[in-house]
Amino acid sequence: MSNKRFTPSVKLTEADVTDQNVFNGRRKLLKSMGFLGASSLLASSGQANAQLFDLFGSSEEETKKPSSYLPLEYKKSKDKSQVLTPYEKVVSYNNFYEFGTDKSAPAAYAHEMTTNPWTLKIDGLCEKPTTISYDDLHNKFPLEERIYRLRCVEAWSMVVPWVGFELARLIKLVQPLSSAKYVAFETYANADEMRGVKSRFAGGGIQYPYVEGLRMDEAMHPLTLMAVGLYGSALPNQNGAPVRLVVPWKYGFKSAKSIVRIRLTDKKPPTTWNILAPHEYGFYANVNPTVSHPRWSQASERRITTGGLLARNRTETQLFNGYSEVASMYSNLNLKQNF
Amino acid sequence: MKRLLSKPLRISNNVRVTAKTLIHLIVLGYLGGLFYFGLNDALGADPVKTLIHNSGLTAVILLLITLVISPLAQRLPCADLMKFRRLFGVYAFFAALYHLAIFTVFDLQMNIGLLISEIIRRPYITVGLITFILLLALSLTSFDRIKRKMGKHWQSLHNYVYLTLFLALLHFSWSEKTLLQTSLYYWLVAFVVMTTRSMKIKRLFKFK
Numbered sequence: 001m002s003n004k005r006f007t008p009s010v011k012l013t014e015a016d017v018t019d020q021n022v023f024n025g026r027r028k029l030l031k032s033m034g035f036l037g038a039s040s041l042l043a044s045s046g047q048a049n050a051q052l053f054d055l056f057g058s059s060e061e062e063t064k065k066p067s068s069y070l071p072l073e074y075k076k077s078k079d080k081s082q083v084l085t086p087y088e089k090v091v092s093y094n095n096f097y098e099f100g101t102d103k104s105a106p107a108a109y110a111h112e113m114t115t116n117p118w119t120l121k122i123d124g125l126c127e128k129p130t131t132i133s134y135d136d137l138h139n140k141f142p143l144e145e146r147i148y149r150l151r152c153v154e155a156w157s158m159v160v161p162w163v164g165f166e167l168a169r170l171i172k173l174v175q176p177l178s179s180a181k182y183v184a185f186e187t188y189a190n191a192d193e194m195r196g197v198k199s200r201f202a203g204g205g206i207q208y209p210y211v212e213g214l215r216m217d218e219a220m221h222p223l224t225l226m227a228v229g230l231y232g233s234a235l236p237n238q239n240g241a242p243v244r245l246v247v248p249w250k251y252g253f254k255s256a257k258s259i260v261r262i263r264l265t266d267k268k269p270p271t272t273w274n275i276l277a278p279h280e281y282g283f284y285a286n287v288n289p290t291v292s293h294p295r296w297s298q299a300s301e302r303r304i305t306t307g308g309l310l311a312r313n314r315t316e317t318q319l320f321n322g323y324s325e326v327a328s329m330y331s332n333l334n335l336k337q338n339f
Numbered sequence: 340m341k342r343l344l345s346k347p348l349r350i351s352n353n354v355r356v357t358a359k360t361l362i363h364l365i366v367l368g369y370l371g372g373l374f375y376f377g378l379n380d381a382l383g384a385d386p387v388k389t390l391i392h393n394s395g396l397t398a399v400i401l402l403l404i405t406l407v408i409s410p411l412a413q414r415l416p417c418a419d420l421m422k423f424r425r426l427f428g429v430y431a432f433f434a435a436l437y438h439l440a441i442f443t444v445f446d447l448q449m450n451i452g453l454l455i456s457e458i459i460r461r462p463y464i465t466v467g468l469i470t471f472i473l474l475l476a477l478s479l480t481s482f483d484r485i486k487r488k489m490g491k492h493w494q495s496l497h498n499y500v501y502l503t504l505f506l507a508l509l510h511f512s513w514s515e516k517t518l519l520q521t522s523l524y525y526w527l528v529a530f531v532v533m534t535t536r537s538m539k540i541k542r543l544f545k546f547k
Contacts, residue, residue, distance in 0.1 A: 085384075093384030101520050104383065154516075156385060205519035276517065295461055295513070297453065302387065302446070308380035309387060309441075314448045 006166070006222035008248070010149065010322045011079040069233035074143035074163045083305050084147070085158035087231050093304070094238045095152070096257055098187075098194040101204040105196075106238035112193045113258070115242040124184070124264035127175035137228050137243050141165035145232075146225055146246075151287045151321045153251040157301045162246055163229035168220045176216070176264050183219040184269035185212040185245060186261040206272060212256040213269035213283065214247065217329050223248055226259075249320040251285045282339040286330070287321035291339045343415050350419035359426060366401070366430050370394065370437055377445075387445045394441060398434035398474075399507055399525055401427050403532060406504065410535035425481050428500075432478040435471050463513035470506040473499055498543060504529055 096106035116134040123129035132140065143163050151157040171183070189197045189209035196203030218224065225246040228235060235241040240257025247254050253273050263269075273281035280294055289299045303313045320326050350358075373393055377386040405427040412420040447453050457464050477497060480486065486493050508529060512522040533540065 089384035097517075101515075101517070103385075103388075156388070201519050201523075203519075204517040206517065292460075295463060297457060297460070300453070302385070304385050306380055308382075309374070309377040309390070309445045311380075312448060314450070 005075075005144075008079075008146065008148070008223055008323065009325050010248075011081040011147075069229075069236060070138075071233050072138065072143055072163050072229045074145055074229070074232070077145040077147050077161065079147050082147075082149075082159055083303075084161060085304050086306060089304055090158060090160055090230060091236045091238060093158075095252065096238055096240070097204045097206055098189065098196045098208060098210070099238070100196050100202050107236075109195055110237035110241075113188070113190070113237050113241070114193060115237060115258070118242050118260075120243060120260060120262070122170060122174050122262045122264075124262075125177040125180035125266060126264050127177065128173070130174055132170075134242055138234075141169050143228065146227075148225070148246060148248040149321050150246075150248065150252055150255070151301060151317065153253060153281070153285070153293060153296070153298075155296045155298065155301050155317075156304055157321075158304050160230055161232075162225055162227040163232065164225045164227035164243075164246065166222055167224045167226050167245070168222065170226060170262070171219060171264070174264070179266050180264035181216050182265050182267065182269055183214045183216060184263040184265055185214075185256045185259050186263070187211070187256050188258040188260050206276060209260075210256060210272045211269065212245065212254055212271050214254075215329075216264075218247070218326075221326060221329070223323060223326065249287055249323040249326045251281075251287060253281065254285050284330075284333075284335075284338050286319075286326075286335065286339075287317060288319055288335055288339065289317040290319075291336055341414070344417075348415050348417035348419070350417065350422075355419065355422060359423070362423070362426060362430075366397075366434075370397065370434065387441070390441050391438060391446060394434055394438035395511065398431050398438055399511060401431035401434055402500075402504055402507060403525070403528055405431055406500065406532050410532070414535075429478050429481060432474040435474050439467075439471055463510055466506050466513065467510040470503055470510055473503040473506070477503070501533070501540070501543075 092107045093103045094106040095103065096110065099106040099109040118134040118137070120132040120137070121129070122132070143165060145161055145163050147159065147161045149157055150160055167183075187210045188194075191198040194203075194208075196206075197208045214224070225248075227240070227244050227246045228242060230236075230239060235244065237258075240255075240259075243259055244257040245255045245259060254271075268283060271281075271283055273285075274283055287298075292298050298317055300314050301317045303315055305311065305313060307313065373382065373390055376382045377390045380386060382389040405424055408420050408424045408427065412418055443449065443451075443454055447457070458468055459465070477500060480489060480493065480496060489496070508522060508526055511525065512518070512520075515522060
């Protein structure tokens with residue numbers, strides 16, 4: 001592969017990001033006005049409480065600035081065109097069922113996960129199976145910033161400045177055999193550190209470890225990223241520390257978090273959401289506005305940025321989330337059947 | 340039936356007025372406060388989702404409170420509690436209206452075409468709308484004058500509150516991505532509330 005740097009077709013910017021101080025200042029103002037105390041009696045468990053509580057509660061969340069995570073050395077992205085989702089929102093609104101099904105649960109409980117030391121094993125149909133340590137994740141490959149859209153299957157989306165390396169580099173390192181047609185991902189599952197793994201109820205009734213898979217050409221595509229950081233620092237645990245997959249043209253659930261094993265295989269690997277509800281979630285899960293989920297229209301999405309209720313943030317969803325350079329991989333595939 | 344207190348509990352007019360005022364303040368304060376924080380982007384990453392989720396949950400909780408009042412009034416006993424039932428019932432409707440309004444105005448952003456196609460194509464939204472219409476019918480017929488006019492038909496209409504609760508919980512569970520989630524707690528509470536009127540439920544089903 002040439003050393004020419006790959007540039008994604010969708011250009012997104014860091015220029016218009018909401019200043020963290022402005023964001024926090026507003027939160028503090030609201031806190032000082034806090035007249036809602038009594039009303040939280042009405043709210044039961046769940047997101048509501050956690051978030052309202054957060055408004056009046058300790059400033060613990062606010063101290064978790066990017067700076068409190070390991071700063072990374074990386075090549076900054078030059079893309080400038082779209083508003084980033086503020087850091088606070090990227091790290092507080094996560095689907096990571098190993099820590100609970102509420103969007104706020106990962107931010108509340110993921111700190112219990114051990115991410116260093118870490119072992120990522122790459123094996124299966126290859127010449128040189130290997131293992132990667134925590135330090136290797138940051139040092140073995142040059143890191144670069146990629147500003148990608150993340151489109152959740154639940155019809156919301158974010159714009160995140162990831163830091164990482166192309167998955168292709170890792171796969172080339174182990175020298176895949178020609179029989180390797182698919183790549184299977186397995187994620188961390190430790191009942192002692194993850195309440196959702198310990199209790200079936202807390203974990204939404206999903207089988208752990210969470211598994212995902214890609215076709216070999218998808219895995220080798222230069223858009224496919226192994227992210228080790230966001231906003232210039234190491235990944236917060238709730239975002240899938242210390243290493244996660246990011247496949248920007250597919251729904252978010254394909255981008256598995258906290259990966260411990262990558263296996264090259266000749267068979268299409270099982271994937272968690274597909275096992276759970278095969279009519280709702282396919283193997284491919286390419287973002288496609290014309291194929292709706294049984295419970296959500298996928299024609300449009302709400303982009304999570306700033307602005308509160310009045311933000312006119314509903315936008316049209318684009319095929320492959322706008323990353324048209326992947327289209328050639330699917331020219332022979334019926335996208336309606338292979339959703 | 341076992342009674343919890345030896346003497347019936349009475350609620351004086353003053354206590355009742357104070358309690359009702361507090362209920363108004365809490366419910367309106369909570370829903371109004373949520374809206375205020377939502378406007379200011381202080382309801383988490385996605386204020387629209389938070390607002391939809393919490394208003395729906397508020398409607399379910401208020402509906403459960405409404406249904407707990409008559410068994411409680413019998414068992415304490417405290418007949419005066421019945422004077423609070425309509426207030427909670429109408430607020431359950433109000434919270435559902437708020438829930439639907441937030442969904443239409445801030446989630447779908449007034450895309451009425453999308454609203455209609457969502458109602459038709461998404462079964463859990465269809466169920467939600469039916470629940471809303473039932474709550475609307477129960478609220479509109481809750482005025483004393485209409486109640487008197489309806490005579491015994493009033494009770495047969497208002498027995499649909501049980502179906503309403505069932506549909507509300509179905510809508511809640513169906514909106515979640517997996518089965519084992521928060522809504523199960525509310526099914527459990529609903530089950531307990533309904534067992535207190537098992538005789539009545541049996542009777543209702545025999546009529547059909």
